[in-house]
Amino acid sequence: MSKLFAFSSLVLLIVLALWAWKDYNREWRIYQKTFYALENKGSTGINDKKRENRYEIKQIDLPELKRTDRCITCHLGVEDPTMVKVKLPYKVHPNFSQHPFNEFGCTICHLGQGRATTVKAAHGEVRYWEEPMLPLKYIQASCAKCHLISNPSVAPDLVLGMKKYEEYGCADCHIIDGVGEKGGIDLSLAGKHRSPDWHFAHLKDPQALVPDSQMPNFGLTDEDARVLTVYLLCLRKEEIPSRYVCPSPKSEISEAK
Ligand code: HEC
Ligand code: HEC
Ligand code: HEC
Ligand code: HEC
Structure with a gap:
């Protein structure tokens, strides 16, 4: 009986010690x-x-x-x-x-x-966490939550991305905020895909990701695909309290002119 008691005490002690050690080494x-x-x-x-x-x-x-x-x-x-x-x-x-x-x-x-x-x-590299940390090369996508997309002094990638979107005629087949070809696929929330890597790979070679995709392969450079990805990701909306919206849209517009 006392042997059993001594044994279980020892086990308890070891468990406690391990736990404390683990806590200390977090x-x-x-x-x-x-x-x-x-x-x-x-x-x-x-x-x-x-x-x-x-x-x-x-x-x-x-x-x-x-x-x-x-x-x-x-x-x-x-x-x-x-x-x-x-x-x-x-x-x-x-x-x-x-x-x-x-x-x-x-x-x-x-x-x-x-x-x-x-x-x-x-950093969000775990299952069921929907917003893994944005790789730094795409981080300007976040600036649009509060800043105007068209302000080059804040986020030049966004300005470039939007320009490329026009240049490649993406609006011939797509809609953003109601603008674009009627019946086209709406990208207003960056489409149904969340991963920047997916967007980048899809832009570089649509057919590699979506077999039989009717989207043309534009032969984009990595840099064009990157800024387009930044632009697509910025379309995801998040409600932001007005005091964070920078500073007043009017003054930014007049500055950009
Ligand atoms: C447990 C410690 C720890 C926590 C918590 C942590 N980080 Fe980090 N972070 C690191 C370390 C270590 C590195 C450098 C090595 C690496 O990238 O893994 C790093 C690197 C980074 C980088 C640079 C990545 C790159 O590509 O160069 C960013 C950005 C970053 N962390 C943002 C965050 C953000 C945002 C949070 C909170 C959501 C966060 N970290 C929480 C330890 C941490
Ligand atoms: C307003 C947006 C914004 C906020 C808020 C922000 N960051 Fe960053 N962070 C950036 C941008 C943009 C870069 C890349 C800057 C560059 O490359 O010049 C960056 C870069 C980094 C890096 C990489 C730095 C390096 O030297 O490689 C780390 C780490 C990081 N941020 C961590 C954090 C942590 C931790 C917080 C919160 C305490 C934070 N950031 C808050 C926008 C932000
Ligand atoms: C949550 C809202 C929010 C986000 C996200 C955000 N900003 Fe800002 N930013 C502000 C506010 C508010 C100010 C302060 C404006 C002022 O003082 O007039 C500011 C100021 C600035 C300024 C200096 C003033 C100016 O307009 O030139 C720069 C540059 C800037 N932000 C760049 C960025 C970049 C780059 C990102 C993305 C990586 C970013 N911001 C993301 C809200 C935000
Ligand atoms: C000729 C028409 C056409 C053009 C031009 C076009 N796309 Fe597409 N796009 C499609 C079709 C069809 C799909 C659906 C099949 C697929 O996902 O590949 C698609 C899918 C997408 C998706 C995925 C949407 C989702 O919700 O799954 C994105 C993002 C996208 N396109 C962005 C672009 C961008 C950016 C451009 C310009 C560089 C562009 N597209 C040009 C036809 C087009």
């Missing part, structure tokens, strides 16, 4: 440890004030945008201008003052799974 903890070490080494004075280097899940709550983004749990240096010559995820964000992260978070532009705390899940 992916994000290891990133935080490395970041805090980098900070102590590389600080140039800007961050000299005593820091609280706590091990914790860090998050940005954005009820208006219906998001909670925990990306900064690992991407700790996004607003730290001293974090230049360091690897991802510690690096400072390019142009980070344009969209303060406490108001914008991350997934509004990058997509991905805001609440997740492992690299794979956060």
Whole structure:
């Protein structure tokens, strides 16, 4: 009897120890440890004030945008201008003052799974997560949620994509927001496909993805297919609170003229 008790106690102890070990070695903890070490080494004075280097899940709550983004749990240096010559995820964000992260978070532009705390899940490379992180080469698709497509100083890929759409006569067979050939396939929500890779491959060679497709193979360059993909992806709509819509459409239009 006492042997059995001793044995089960031992098992319990081992399970607890393993659990504690696993908790201590969580992916994000290891990133935080490395970041805090980098900070102590590389600080140039800007961050000299005593820091609280706590091990914790860090998050940005954005009820208006219906998001909670925990990306900064690992991407700790996004607003730290001293974090230049360091690897991802510690690096400072390019142009980070344009969209303060406490108001914008991350997934509004990058997509991905805001609440997740492992690299794979956060970047959305998991089953049943419908919005995997946009590869950076397509990221300008997100700018159209708040900015005018036609503003080249914001998102040149969108301006180019729209131009290519006209150049190749896509509207001869397709409709976007009611404009285009009657009876054509509506692309207003980027069609039924969500994956940027699908769009890119389909544009390069429609018949390879859709056997017997009547869509012509235009012999597009990779660059043309890329900007067209950015343009198609930007057609997906998301409701955005008006204070985020930039700044007032009128002033942008007059600027573009
Ligand atoms: C558990 C830690 C972790 C979390 C959480 C995390 N990331 Fe990352 N991220 C990384 C690491 C590590 C890299 C560099 C290696 C890689 O790309 O996997 C990276 C790279 C990136 C890159 C660069 C990709 C490229 O192509 O160069 C982007 C963009 C990015 N993350 C965005 C996000 C966003 C948005 C979130 C939140 C939805 C997020 N990350 C959450 C660890 C994390
Ligand atoms: C307003 C849109 C926007 C928001 C919000 C945003 N990003 Fe980015 N992010 C971009 C763009 C655009 C790029 C590519 C910039 C470039 O290549 O010059 C980028 C690049 C990156 C990279 C790659 C940087 C590199 O040096 O390779 C990472 C990592 C990243 N973002 C993470 C984040 C995280 C984490 C957040 C939230 C704290 C965030 N971003 C919020 C638009 C955004
Ligand atoms: C959720 C809405 C939102 C998204 C998404 C967004 N922006 Fe912005 N952006 C804003 C707002 C709001 C401002 C501030 C405008 C102001 O101060 O007048 C701004 C300012 C800017 C500015 C500086 C001011 C200007 O108009 O030149 C640039 C450049 C910019 N954004 C580029 C981008 C790019 C590139 C993307 C996509 C990667 C992007 N934005 C995505 C809302 C957004
Ligand atoms: C001659 C007519 C024709 C032209 C021109 C044409 N397409 Fe298509 N497109 C089709 C047909 C037919 C399909 C359905 C079969 C398929 O998916 O390949 C299609 C499908 C698509 C889809 C997938 C829609 C969905 O919901 O599955 C996209 C995206 C698309 N086209 C974009 C374009 C773009 C961008 C251009 C211009 C570069 C273009 N198409 C030019 C005929 C055309």
